[in-house]
Amino acid sequence: MNLxxxxxxxxxxxxxxxxxxxxxxANDTRxxxxxxxxxxxxxxxxxxxxGFSTFKPWAMKGKNGEFIGFEIDVAKRLASAxxxxxxxIPTKWDGIIPAxxxxxxxxIIGGMGITPERNLKVNFSDPYEFSGMSIVANKxxxxxxxxxxxxxxxxxxxxxxxxxxxxxxxxxxxxxxxxGTTAEKAAKNFLPKATIVKFxxxxxxxxxxxxxxxxxxxxxxxxxxxxxxxxxxxxxxxxKSDFTQEPIGFAVRKGDPDFLNFLNNWIRVCNSEGWxxxxxxxxxxxxxxxxxxx
Amino acid sequence: xxxxxxxxxxxxxxxxxxxxxxxxxxxxxLAQELNYxxxxxxxxxxIARFDSGSGNWRAGLLTQGLLVTLRLSLWSILLGLLAGTxxxxxxxxxxxxxxxxxxxxxxxxxxxxxxxxxxxxYFFLGDQIMQVTGITExxxxxxxxSSPILTTLFGPVEQLPAFLSGVLTMALFEGAYITEIVRAGxxxxxxxxxxxxxxxGFNRRNQLIHIILPQAFSRSLPPLAGQFISTIKDSSIxxxxxxxxxxxxxxxxxxxxxxxxxxxxxxxxxxxxLTFPCSIAVRELEKRMNSHKDSHH
Numbered sequence: 001m002n003l004x005x006x007x008x009x010x011x012x013x014x015x016x017x018x019x020x021x022x023x024x025x026a027n028d029t030r031x032x033x034x035x036x037x038x039x040x041x042x043x044x045x046x047x048x049x050x051g052f053s054t055f056k057p058w059a060m061k062g063k064n065g066e067f068i069g070f071e072i073d074v075a076k077r078l079a080s081a082x083x084x085x086x087x088x089i090p091t092k093w094d095g096i097i098p099a100x101x102x103x104x105x106x107x108i109i110g111g112m113g114i115t116p117e118r119n120l121k122v123n124f125s126d127p128y129e130f131s132g133m134s135i136v137a138n139k140x141x142x143x144x145x146x147x148x149x150x151x152x153x154x155x156x157x158x159x160x161x162x163x164x165x166x167x168x169x170x171x172x173x174x175x176x177x178x179x180g181t182t183a184e185k186a187a188k189n190f191l192p193k194a195t196i197v198k199f200x201x202x203x204x205x206x207x208x209x210x211x212x213x214x215x216x217x218x219x220x221x222x223x224x225x226x227x228x229x230x231x232x233x234x235x236x237x238x239x240k241s242d243f244t245q246e247p248i249g250f251a252v253r254k255g256d257p258d259f260l261n262f263l264n265n266w267i268r269v270c271n272s273e274g275w276x277x278x279x280x281x282x283x284x285x286x287x288x289x290x291x292x293x294x
Numbered sequence: 295x296x297x298x299x300x301x302x303x304x305x306x307x308x309x310x311x312x313x314x315x316x317x318x319x320x321x322x323x324l325a326q327e328l329n330y331x332x333x334x335x336x337x338x339x340x341i342a343r344f345d346s347g348s349g350n351w352r353a354g355l356l357t358q359g360l361l362v363t364l365r366l367s368l369w370s371i372l373l374g375l376l377a378g379t380x381x382x383x384x385x386x387x388x389x390x391x392x393x394x395x396x397x398x399x400x401x402x403x404x405x406x407x408x409x410x411x412x413x414x415x416y417f418f419l420g421d422q423i424m425q426v427t428g429i430t431e432x433x434x435x436x437x438x439x440s441s442p443i444l445t446t447l448f449g450p451v452e453q454l455p456a457f458l459s460g461v462l463t464m465a466l467f468e469g470a471y472i473t474e475i476v477r478a479g480x481x482x483x484x485x486x487x488x489x490x491x492x493x494x495g496f497n498r499r500n501q502l503i504h505i506i507l508p509q510a511f512s513r514s515l516p517p518l519a520g521q522f523i524s525t526i527k528d529s530s531i532x533x534x535x536x537x538x539x540x541x542x543x544x545x546x547x548x549x550x551x552x553x554x555x556x557x558x559x560x561x562x563x564x565x566x567x568l569t570f571p572c573s574i575a576v577r578e579l580e581k582r583m584n585s586h587k588d589s590h591h
């Protein structure tokens with residue numbers, strides 16, 4: 001009887017100790033996880049390092065040498081919500097994900113569209129903005145009937161224009177896009193038959209369109225509108241509205257639930273205040289900021 | 295052999311006119327054919343701008359990039375020279391281990407495309423070095439205005455880790471070319487010099503420092519100066535790792551303003567302003583060294 005009680009008590013004690021130990025160990029892992037979080041590191045360092053690529057009007061270098069743009073506003077507010085300084089690290093678009101993964105910065109705030117492919121490499125926050133793809137076309141070569149030489153001879157103005165997405169899905173049509181962007185993806189998906197020419201930077205892809213070597217350019221809103229405003233004689237918008245709607249999120253390194261939780265709730269708060277929409281309207285729907293750039 | 299006072303012949307005039315005509319035709323064609331609205335009004339602001347807030351003139355965005363390029367080139371050539379001299383001496387060392395180290399350095403670096411080397415260094419090595427040396431931490435703790443000396447020497451504090459890792463990469467591959475220049479310089483010194491200095495009781499180290507290297511350096515000065523010019527040009531390659539030198543600053547402005555051709559033109563002019571005086575200096579240097587040679591023989 002006594003022996004049985006001793007055995008029982010010792011088994012119970014052993015179980016208790018083991019479970020306590022395991023709780024303790026779980027606590028340890030949790031603590032380590034949160035200590036390893038980018039959030040903690042940023043707070044400790046007192047500086048949030050933000051990676052982005054120059055992309056009008058998401059983020060640009062203003063005349064005064066300061067960065068301005070929608071994403072810059074977002075990043076500044078995010079840093080002030082965390083109570084830390086901000087460090088902007090402008091990075092080339094095609095190397096931006098490797099740079100995040102190797103720890104050059106803590107977060108990408110650069111109008112990055114959420115795609116499953118990118119999501120395999122990085123974690124995305126909830127979308128804080130939506131961006132759409134649209135097409136801007138060259139008036140004179142978009143028809144596909146006129147060659148460049150025809151145009152030079154005739155300078156035809158009233159030629160029939162392409163006005164539907166399907167019209168551009170033709171091997172004769174050369175579509176200019178920026179490499180590694182969601183525009184490249186959208187062009188491939190929506191215009192599978194067209195010839196797609198890729199450029200490393202935005203300016204080159206635009207020049208290809210202006211020169212008439214490409215019939216159209218696929219890019220995210222509001223670049224096509226801006227271009228048509230600038231070159232009304234040469235370019236036009238074939239589609240009335242964007243043909244895609246893609247979510248834009250913050251990209252962070254994988255395995256960091258704390259940081260993601262913070263970002264998602266920050267987005268929720270800013271959305272409920274209407275702040276994000278107000279900033280979006282300012283940068284994407286007005287021209288008030290133009291004087292700061294040119 | 296050539297008469298420097300020779301008159302300009304009609305043929306020269308004709309040739310010159312043809313070239314000029316061709317250039318004008320090309321520009322006319324460009325202006326006509328290129329679907330581009332030229333607008334030079336934004337350009338002066340990229341060189342220098344008036345800051346109404348403080349009432350001072352400030353360097354424009356491209357001038358800032360130019361300064362970064364200059365700093366980058368200066369530090370790379372200095373470090374490259376150091377690495378190149380040591381490695382160049384090692385290449386001719388009697389010790390096989392040193393010879394092996396230096397020839398593998400040259401072999402490895404010279405046969406990797408600079409672009410690939412830069413990416414490897416930036417993504418895998420540069421960061422570790424900056425972390426270990428504490429430079430990354432330093433760049434967070436310092437403010438931009440806290441140390442003017444540091445800013446003058448290395449540029450804005452927040453770009454310090456990237457800048458230094460760019461300098462190291464540049465120094466690494468410029469050093470490989472300089473190694474060969476130094477080696478050629480040392481090899482060009484006559485054997486008698488070694489023998490004579492040995493006879494004077496110098497050991498190998500002192501032979502090198504006091505007798506051989508000074509002569510070798512004065513002989514390899516023109517190729518070294520040429521290497522410096524090429525360093526300035528090569529520095530544009532580090533724009534791929536987002537170091538904010540002239541090319542990167544230019545590309546950034548282009549994506550903000552779409553003023554592609556105006557900005558590229560200005561960037562070319564700025565590089566030229568940096569490299570052309572160097573070219574003249576090299577020519578003068580060679581002239582002076584040749585006259586020194588003439589007086590001896």
